[in-house]
Amino acid sequence: MNKVRLYRWQALDTQGQIRDGEMIATAKDAVFQHLFQEGLQPLSVRFNQRLTASYWRTDDLIVLFRQLATLLQAGLPLVNALTLLASEQTLLLAVPLISRLICGGCLTQIFQTLAMTQQAGLNLITGLQAAALSINNRCFRQAINEIQHQVTQGIPLHQALAKQHLFPPLCQQLIRIGEESGALDTLLARLAHWNEQQTYQLAEGLAQTLEPIMMLIVGGLVGGLVIAMYLPIFQLGSVMG
The missing domain is CATH 3.10.20 (Ubiquitin-like (UB roll))
Known part of the structure; x- marks a missing residue:
């Protein structure tokens, strides 16, 4: 293997x-x-x-999956549970399928915020500040802050994005077209819509794949808790007997 x-x-x-x-x-x-x-x-x-x-058995990862199992046990959909845990991430970003889901959600949020601020007549620096505040994920927030710093120095947005590996080439190319054509708000809105659709489709497939596995994990955690609670009682009974 x-x-x-x-x-x-x-x-x-x-x-x-x-x-x-x-x-x-x-x-x-x-x-x-x-x-x-x-x-x-x-x-x-x-x-x-x-x-x-x-x-994979570090304390952080164990805590992360326990939190995920608890959220699923409470009836929260897998996509929402992953979104809540997105701010703890670096670990989740190392899991290929889950990282695509989290990145898609973050990109959707960022481009939606930038599109709305552009349509409202706000400058790009203010829009980037708003986008950074709207993102819980530390990796993306740091990337947006670096992009904002570069744009402040006069670097075009598409060039600043190209220096951040979290933004795929499609984002850079469409934003470049938007900047050159003067239709940046329209292209940002299209990027937000496209990422939202891709993330939704991925989430549906991922949920169907992972939810049975997570239910097994939840069952294991519950079973372990029951054993931990009743095993001392059984042991005490055998000693007294």
Whole structure:
């Protein structure tokens, strides 16, 4: 069975800027394929760390899944539960399907906020400030703050986005068209709508896949709690007997 590894990569984007990041994969070829799909030209892909079982059994991850199981047990849909946990994330962003869901939700929120502020006649800096305040995810909030700083220095929005790996090439290309054509608010609204649709479709498929698994986890947690409560009583009975 292939070992899951953490790879660190560097690549050139369509603007000629060097970008870097990390990706979990079973082989280096999978990382190259992902970079090509994102419109990036790989420069280097290095093995960083083998992800053994101990990596996934950290205290943070255990707490995270317990929180997720509790929310599901309370009747909250999987998508809403993941959204509530999005601010704890770095861990969830390492899980491929879940990371796509969280990124899609964050991108939708960001572009909706930017579109509304543009349509209201507010400047782009104010819109970016509002977008940063509307996002709970630390990674995206940090990226928006960096983009805001670059735009303040006179860098076009699409170029600032290109330096952040959280924003796919499609976002950069459409925003560039919007900036050049003077229809930035329209393109931002289209991006928000497109990301919302993609996220909804992904969420439906992901929910159907993961909810049975999460129900098993919830059942295991409940069973473990029952055993922990009644095992001392059984032990006491056997000693007295």
